[in-house]
Amino acid sequence: MQIRIINPNTTRGMTDTIGAAAHRVAAPGTRITATQPAHGPVSIESHFDEAISAVGVLEEVMAGERDGMDAYIIACFGDPGLLAARELTRAPVIGIAEAAFHMATLISTRFSVVTTLGRTGIIAEHLLEQYGFRHHCRRVRAAEIPVLDLEDDADAALSRIIDESRRARDEDGIGAIVLGCGGMADLTDEIGEAVGLPVVEGVTAAVKLSEALVGLGLGTSKYGDLAFPRPKSFTGEFKRFSNLQPVR
Ligand code: 5HY
Numbered sequence: 001m002q003i004r005i006i007n008p009n010t011t012r013g014m015t016d017t018i019g020a021a022a023h024r025v026a027a028p029g030t031r032i033t034a035t036q037p038a039h040g041p042v043s044i045e046s047h048f049d050e051a052i053s054a055v056g057v058l059e060e061v062m063a064g065e066r067d068g069m070d071a072y073i074i075a076c077f078g079d080p081g082l083l084a085a086r087e088l089t090r091a092p093v094i095g096i097a098e099a100a101f102h103m104a105t106l107i108s109t110r111f112s113v114v115t116t117l118g119r120t121g122i123i124a125e126h127l128l129e130q131y132g133f134r135h136h137c138r139r140v141r142a143a144e145i146p147v148l149d150l151e152d153d154a155d156a157a158l159s160r161i162i163d164e165s166r167r168a169r170d171e172d173g174i175g176a177i178v179l180g181c182g183g184m185a186d187l188t189d190e191i192g193e194a195v196g197l198p199v200v201e202g203v204t205a206a207v208k209l210s211e212a213l214v215g216l217g218l219g220t221s222k223y224g225d226l227a228f229p230r231p232k233s234f235t236g237e238f239k240r241f242s243n244l245q246p247v248r
Helices: 013-026 047-067 082-086 098-106 120-131 154-171 188-195 202-215 237-240
Strands: 002-006 029-033 071-074 094-095 112-114 138-144 176-180 198-203
Touching: 002 013, 002 047, 002 112, 002 202, 013 029, 013 047, 013 202, 029 047, 029 237, 047 082, 071 098, 071 202, 082 094, 094 098, 094 202, 098 176, 098 198, 098 202, 112 120, 112 154, 112 198, 120 138, 138 154, 138 176, 154 176, 154 188, 188 198, 188 202
Parallel strands: 002 029, 002 071, 071 094, 112 138, 112 176, 176 198
Antiparallel strands: none
C-alpha cells in the first residue's frame, strides 16, 4: 500500500523528519511518500497559518489521487483541512492529532499534550472537543518554542520539551504524553527515556492507523457530508478548482 504523508508547512527539513519517522514504523508492504505544498507558511503557529496551509494540503491530496494513493496523513498537529481533504477521496485521511488522541486513550485514561507555542494550544483544545477526547486530556501544555527551533535549535528545543513533559508527569496525574507537533516525530524515544512515561506521537500513530484501515478495506465514507464536493465555478487564482471531478 502507498501512504502520502503531507507536511502542511513548507520546511523541507521537517518534511524529511516526518518522512523518516513514518518509514521507521511502516510495515514491509507500505510505501511512504512524504510531501509538502509548493506554497504556504514555513511553519504553522496560528489560526492564519493553519487556514492558508489547508489549501496546499488539499492540492497535495488532489495530486495523490492522480497517483493512486491508498491513504493520506496530514502531519500538522492542527489537522488542517482534514474534513475538506476527506471530501476529495475514498481513501482514509488521518490527522496526526486525531491519531495521537485515539492511540493515547488505548494505553491510558488520562494524557497531556506538549506542543510548541502556548498560543496554538487552543487549536489542540478545539480538536479534543471536536473529536470527543476532551475528558481524556488533562492539559495542553507548551514548551514555548517556535516550531522551526525543532529544526534550527534542536538540542535546546528537546530540553524544553522534556522539562515540560516532566512537569506534566509530576503535576497532571496522567499515564501518557502526546507530542503536539509533527516536527517532534523523531523525539519519541529520547523523551520517553527522559520522562519515564509512554510517549504517543501522531505521525507514527497515523501510519499504523492508516495501515489498519486499508487492511480492513475501510476508507472515507462518501455518504453524507464527506461526499465529493459539488462541482462549481471558482474564480481568480482558485479557478483551477472549478468543476472538480473525482479521479476514481
Ligand atoms: C505542526 N505547526 O505540527 C504544528 C505544531 C504546532 O508547523 N507543524 C507546524 O505547534 O501547532
